[in-house]
Amino acid sequence: MADTPTEAVPRLALRGITKRYPSVLANDGVDLDVLPGEIHAVLGENGAGKSTLMKIIYGVVEPDAGVMRWEGERVQIANPARARRLGIGMVFQHFSLFETLTVADNIRLALEPGQSRQLRQRIRDISTRYGLPLTPARRVHTMSVGERQRVEIVRCLLQKPRLLIMDEPTSVLTPQAAQRLFETLRTLASEGVSILYISHKLDEIRALCTRATVLRAGRVTGQCDPRRETTASLARMMIGGELPHTVHREANAGAPALRVHRLDVPADDPFGTRLSGISFEVREGEILGIAGVSGNGQKELLAALSGERTLARADAILIGSTPVAKLDASARRKLGLAFIPEDRLGRGAVPEMTLADNALLTARGDGNVARGFIRERSVVGFAKRTIAAFGVKAGGPDAVARSLSGGNLQKFIVGREIGQRPKVLLAAQPTWGVDVGASAQIRQALIDLRERGVAVLVVSEELDELIEICDRLAVMTQGRLSPAKPVRETSAEEIGLLMAGASPGETTQTGMSAPIRAEGPPRGAICTPARGSAAREPDGPLQGRTAECEARSSRDKPQACGDP
Amino acid sequence: MKLRLEARAVPSPIYVWTAPLIAALATLIVGFVVFSAFGKNPLAAFDAFFIAPIATRYGVAELLLKASPLMLIATGLAIGYRANVWNIGAEGQLTLGAIAGGGVALAVGDAEWPSALLLPMMFVAGAAGGMLWSAIPAWLRTRCNANEILTSLMLVYVATLLLSWLVHGPWRDPEGYNFPQSKIFAANAMLPILLPETRLNAGFLLALAIVAIAWLFVRKHIVGFEMRVAGLSPGAANYAGISWRRNIWAGMLAGGACAGLAGVSEAAGPIGQLLPSMSPGYGFAAIIVAFVGRLHPAGIALASLLMSLLYLGGESAQVNLALPSAVTGLFQGTLLFFLLAADVLVNYRPRLATATA
DSSP states (O other): OOOOOOSSSOSEEEEEEEEEOSSOEEEEEEEEEEOTTOEEEEEOOTTSSHHHHHHHHTTSSOOSEEEEEETTEEEOOOSHHHHHHHTEEEEOSSOOOOTTSBHHHHHHHHSOTTOOTTHHHHHHHHHHHTTOOOOTTSBGGGSOHHHHHHHHHHHHHTTOOSEEEEESGGGGSOHHHHHHHHHHHHHHHHTTOEEEEEESOHHHHHHHOSEEEEEETTEEEEEEOGGGSOHHHHHHHHHSSOOOOOOOOOOOOOSEEEEEEEEEEOOSSTTSOOEEEEEEEEETTOEEEEEOOTTSSHHHHHHHHHTSSOOSOGGGEEETTEEOTTSOHHHHHHTTEEEEOSOTBTTTBOTTSBHHHHHHHHOOTTTTEETTEEOHHHHHHHHHHHHHHTTOOSSOTTSBGGGSOHHHHHHHHHHHHHTTOOSEEEEESTTTTOOHHHHHHHHHHHHHHHHTTOEEEEEOSOHHHHHHHOSEEEEEETTEEOOOEEGGGOOHHHHHHHHTTOOHHHHTTOOSSSOOOOSOSOTTOSOOOOOOOGGGTTTOOSOOOOOOOOOSSTTSOOOOOOOO | OEEEEEEOSSOOHHHHHHHHHHHHHHHHHHHHHHHHHTTOOHHHHHIIIIIGGGSSHHHHHHHHHHHHHHHHHHHHHHHHHHTTOOOOOHHHHHHHHHHHHHHHHHHHTTSOOOHHHHHHHHHHHHHHHHHHHHHHHHHHHHHHOOOHHHHHHHHHHHHHHHHHHHHHTTTOOTTSTTOSOOOOOOGGGSOOBSSTTSOOBTHHHHHHHHHHHHHHHHHHBHHHHHHHHHHHOHHHHHHTTOOHHHHHHHHHHHHHHHHHHHHHHHIIIIIOSOOSOOOSSHHHHHHHHHHHTTTOHHHHHHHHHHHHHHHHHHHHHHHHHOOOTHHHHHHHHHHHHHHHHHTHHHHEEEEEEOOOO
């Protein structure tokens, strides 16, 4: 890794890379130069072609045309093994780790035979050198998402890469963990390793990268030094227009519309998260945000709130004044609940069905169904109104859901749920994987809903988004929920520390500059005893334990069990 | 050069309709090889198998007669299959339908009840018998999570033995020379003949009516819609609060009722009494019919005609060409095999790719 950076020969040079898929041109004559020791951002909206380009460099996808040069030599990278031999490493957005194996075993599996000698020692060496603390003997399922990412990075570094590709690495990290990752990347760059950094988060790129290549619709639309740009100017290059911003007025909260009181839900699989003692309320006309790194019980909480999972104790969840925890999802919908789920295809929508049929999936009012029979004209009308109101780009109500892009389908689902005039709206990661324009539109729709007096609960990993739209924020860690705080009285740093598992009392003393510890105790522990933290007391005692069993999966029969 | 399959963004509308034709063509090619291997002239064999059986008015009537139970059963099964409810036991449900409906006919015996009263009673009893038999797997599935594929299939053998016991024992015709069979039904317990001098009876009209009702249910009723959702995407069904228990019950009972009706039309139609075996495997062949017909009522109506032709052709081939009776099953199996293979074209596009290093 002790190359001397030579400005003349780029480590990697791409010329005219083109890749065509049946329905889209993913890369269209892309040129890219990566110099030794630079952190080079590849910036673009979802679907701009960033991931395809990285997969071409890493040998996962074969380009249709174009030339690739590695340190001046023309190369063809047929597969990832060839890429690794050249010295290219890649950390994917979605990890490929075996949860039941240890860190060392997971790393050994990726290495070629003969490379594994003194592996544990080498893992320790690399991890201390780059500030990536890891215990080789620990099993992956006990580790937080940030720690898992470290395993992936160390696995790459063991192969002494000269180009490291990071695909949206901070999407799973707390702000503090992201800062630590940046330190590691800067150390690597100073040693001459080139880093290709894929992201759509503009602030991050301005803080970290020394050069940026902007992609839009498969084409390079600009090259710049992001340190000299503003967020707005980068956004213009990325989306070809101004960054839309949302209008937000003061909250005018009314009566509680959704109340959760001491909700306990056992984990339904060995690596799931157990919910314990969750209490909160969402009032009419306010947006409550739940922040937290995913995998801390958000999925379980949303299933319990939506009715996809029913509970034994009816008054654990109230909509208005009706206990609903025993009711299934359709019964709760009749009481005015609407839900925008995290997964679009296969949950929020049936991929093979038309948009009209997908409207009927949840929209049963408005004269869409009469005496058990479907009124097609009414359903098609509802679908058309939704498509028009949210500017969904689709062939019409007859378009099949899976033919839509992720962002357009999400707009349709959001429109469908809002179109039913709910009293309570649950939204899980509402803008995940959605382009900037559509994200702003969805956020504005949620705010408008709040203005109309709807109680809105947003569960998201995107802290910036939560701070932008929410009135109050709570943080979820290991199946517990912190007391909700007004957004004005908190900061990204405090929320970040809460996300990492610190109790509210500690956070007031630690600021951004303070040394930050590893971001957390094991995630997914089946049962962690309630830690008595005085600071948690005021809003709702968390130690209260009402034993409660409910159907483990919808197929098992519910069994009642008493308080132990 | 290598052949690759590329996923289509949207299922091909052309292949949805042409895949069954491709499968039929491939089945014919296999038939050509099989007939040649038996040392028969393939063209003569095709004539004996596919043309001769329906060359006469009587032949056409037989085609419709045999298509009726297949159409009925497949329509009922398809309602469940769309919701991933796998009722494999229609043969047993048909048997129970024949027992229940036939039981009514035997109990009334020679009393001069009008047909207009007796036949509906027999059909109601038959549907109830079939539903009772399919309710057992439904209950086991919703209560104990027992796989309905296994339980419904195993109940076929219980039903067959039950019928066998009845016709060997309590219901045996005392004047039947000890043959294991019931008394022959009285004339007023028999379905009216539609075409004079053929065996085609009113059961065919019943089958068409059920097909129309099923179409209405699947396309226009909200429960039919919800069952389709559950079959396509269990996650979305759970999200929308669609009850999987309700789907199991509806799917199993629809299949059981239709199979039960088919059992009565066989007993009160071409057979006219209860025998140890009431069907040449219609309950199983209907599974193929349901899939060849793409689980769509109209498709099922057409597919049942094709399957019926295979039955007739198989008989004709046995008589005229001295081919073994297994040739019918061979054609059924080949057809289903090619149909499933041709279905790949609906969702994938074959591509000849030049391999580049």
